[in-house]
Amino acid sequence: MKILFFNVSAVEKNIIDEWADTQLISVKTLPVSIDYDNIDLTRDFDAVIFYPGKSFQTDEKLYARLAENGMKQISVKSTGYDNGRL
Numbered sequence: 001m002k003i004l005f006f007n008v009s010a011v012e013k014n015i016i017d018e019w020a021d022t023q024l025i026s027v028k029t030l031p032v033s034i035d036y037d038n039i040d041l042t043r044d045f046d047a048v049i050f051y052p053g054k055s056f057q058t059d060e061k062l063y064a065r066l067a068e069n070g071m072k073q074i075s076v077k078s079t080g081y082d083n084g085r086l
Contacts, residue, residue, distance in 0.1 A: 002026045004042055006034040006050035007077060039065050047073035 005016060008029040020027035032038065034050040039062060042048050048071055056062050066074060 001047065002045045003028070003047045003049065004045040005029045006032065006048070034062075036062070040069065042066060042071060043069045045071070047071070047075065049075040049077055051077045 003020075003025060005027055008016060008031055010031075013029050016027055016029055028045070030038075030041075033053050034042075034048070035053065035055060048066065050056075063074075
């Protein structure tokens with residue numbers, strides 16, 4: 001399993017890297033948000049984790065693009081109940 005993790009802070013990166021090592025899973029972390037300009041980076045990965053910015057809340061084409069890139073799993077990095085509001 002290869003995971004691409006967007007919106008990763010320096011503190012999170014250390015924790016994620018340690019977890020990936022113990023689980024023998026390849027995880028690439030990026031400090032930037034996923035968007036139209038970098039969505040193609042997901043092509044070589046099985047799963048993606050990201051915080052859904054406004055574009056992902058309003059444009060289903062981005063999710064279709066993840067499917068086209070072969071994405072098998074998507075995890076949303078957020079909490080709360082009002083993440084669907086614009």
